[in-house]
Amino acid sequence: MEKRCLDAQFKGVSTGTTILAATFDGGVVIGSDSRASIGGEYVSSKTINKVIQVHDRIFCCMAGSLADAQAVLKTAKFHLSFHSVQMESSPQVIAAASVLKELCYKNKDELQAGFITAGWDRKKGPQIYVVSLGGMLIKQEVTIGGSGSTYIYGYVDAKYRPNMSREECLQFATNALALAMGRDNVSGGVAHLVVITESGAEHTVVPGDKLPKFHDE
Amino acid sequence: MSSIGTGYDLSASTFSPDGRVFQVEYAMKAVENSSTAIGIRCKDGVVFGVEKLVLSKLYEEGSNKRIFNIDRHVGMAVAGLLADARSLAEVARDEASNFRSNYGHDIPLKHLSERVAMYVHAYTLYSAVRPFGCSFILGSFDKDDGAQLYMVDPSGISYGYWGCAIGKAKQAAKTEIEKLQMKDMTCRELVKEVAKIIYIVHDEVKDKAFELELSWVGEVTNGRHELVPKDVREEAEKYAKDSLEEEDDSDEDNM
Numbered sequence: 001m002e003k004r005c006l007d008a009q010f011k012g013v014s015t016g017t018t019i020l021a022a023t024f025d026g027g028v029v030i031g032s033d034s035r036a037s038i039g040g041e042y043v044s045s046k047t048i049n050k051v052i053q054v055h056d057r058i059f060c061c062m063a064g065s066l067a068d069a070q071a072v073l074k075t076a077k078f079h080l081s082f083h084s085v086q087m088e089s090s091p092q093v094i095a096a097a098s099v100l101k102e103l104c105y106k107n108k109d110e111l112q113a114g115f116i117t118a119g120w121d122r123k124k125g126p127q128i129y130v131v132s133l134g135g136m137l138i139k140q141e142v143t144i145g146g147s148g149s150t151y152i153y154g155y156v157d158a159k160y161r162p163n164m165s166r167e168e169c170l171q172f173a174t175n176a177l178a179l180a181m182g183r184d185n186v187s188g189g190v191a192h193l194v195v196i197t198e199s200g201a202e203h204t205v206v207p208g209d210k211l212p213k214f215h216d217e
Numbered sequence: 218m219s220s221i222g223t224g225y226d227l228s229a230s231t232f233s234p235d236g237r238v239f240q241v242e243y244a245m246k247a248v249e250n251s252s253t254a255i256g257i258r259c260k261d262g263v264v265f266g267v268e269k270l271v272l273s274k275l276y277e278e279g280s281n282k283r284i285f286n287i288d289r290h291v292g293m294a295v296a297g298l299l300a301d302a303r304s305l306a307e308v309a310r311d312e313a314s315n316f317r318s319n320y321g322h323d324i325p326l327k328h329l330s331e332r333v334a335m336y337v338h339a340y341t342l343y344s345a346v347r348p349f350g351c352s353f354i355l356g357s358f359d360k361d362d363g364a365q366l367y368m369v370d371p372s373g374i375s376y377g378y379w380g381c382a383i384g385k386a387k388q389a390a391k392t393e394i395e396k397l398q399m400k401d402m403t404c405r406e407l408v409k410e411v412a413k414i415i416y417i418v419h420d421e422v423k424d425k426a427f428e429l430e431l432s433w434v435g436e437v438t439n440g441r442h443e444l445v446p447k448d449v450r451e452e453a454e455k456y457a458k459d460s461l462e463e464e465d466d467s468d469e470d471n472m
Contacts (some may be wrong), residue, residue: 098319
């Protein structure tokens with residue numbers, strides 16, 4: 001009992017989480033669950049939104065320590081907004097990801113935060129970048145993260161195809177989140193999904209009872 | 218339009234009664250003493266040409282460059298005090314490099330020229346430092362935004378251009394540039410015209426030998442700024458010399 005309490009004190013509120021992003025023909029889907037827990041024992045929020053908008057067509061998902069992730073995102077949002085005013089145009093997705101990467105890398109000793117950045121820009125179209133805990137930045141077509149992701153690697157590897165349609169991709173993302181939330185005890189609640197294309201960003205929330213059900217449910 | 222600014226021209230932090238900052242104007246005079254540099258933007262790139270006066274018989278060909286590379290996709294041609302120009306090239310390189318480090322992509326030319334212009338402007342505000350005695354032309358090519366050309370002068374102002382000239386023969390060069398239809402030309406055609414303009418504005422009486430430095434950035438170089446290859450340069454110089462001879466011949470006929 002004491003050991004688990006110590007864990008909670010040390011880790012703070014963390015995202016036991018499932019986050020993902022996938023590219024389709026003409027856009028990206030980015031999504032997450034909505035559970036925040038303390039020490040893996042107590043659900044401190046059932047409806048937290050882990051998909052944060054940093055610019056018109058750029059969204060980020062947080063992983064790791066929620067406090068660190070929120071602080072970094074707030075700073076990044078400010079930098080990006082200033083940057084886009086200076087450039088007199090919308091920022092590129094890689095610019096948003098690089099701002100996050102610089103913050104994570106330069107402060108790696110103090111921070112425990114990772115991100116999935118997804119968005120659309122005029123130059124390169126839909127893109128997804130992953131910034132890991134130490135500040136590594138890589139570009140990917142589809143990516144999953146958080147504690148719940150371990151349970152869906154097989155599903156994602158088997159079911160993801162490049163250049164799906166918007167509906168197929170949305171269904172794929174919803175299924176993946178539902179499967180992860182079904183097996184990971186620190187992921188759950190509702191599924192937040194954002195679809196980003198040239199015409200803008202659409203946020204959908206799928207409540208727990210409307211999520212797809214599988215054979216044993 | 219020169220006037221003596223007695224008393225009001227000792228430091229950059231003083232205005233004259235008619236609202237001028239003489240130190241900045243004197244800095245621009247320093248640029249006018251230097252040999253000419255031109256930059257022209259066409260539909261698929263930018264070409265720079267510099268008239269490099271050769272002052273010594275011992276001069277090594279290709280040394281003493283007046284065109285610099287600022288990051289892979291940006292070129293900078295300078296006129297004025299060369300030491301000032303070289304230090305500004307370093308400033309531009311730092312800006313471009315920091316931008317890439319922070320934002321992960323090439324710096325847009327407009328932003329780079331504004332940042333360097335802001336730096337140049339800062340040196341026109343205080344009496345403890347003197348303004349930079351050089352102007353420079355920045356050019357780049359990007360497949361989405363196309364070709365771009367900006368000029369920064371010692372006052373710290375930056376403007377976008379289709380063609381511009383700096384240095385002693387800038388007026389004559391501007392006249393020649395205005396005759397061109399650069400929006401319809403390609404880099405290969407423009408290189409020859411740039412060489413021709415430098416040859417035209419070069420004053421054979423006052424200045425003797427000169428070396429022509431040519432560089433370009435555009436579709437032809439895949440967006441990288443490079444010195445023009447030897448064969449292209451030789452072809453351009455030949456075109457320039459031939460055009461001048463034709464004009465000389467036609468002048469003789471008219472007489």
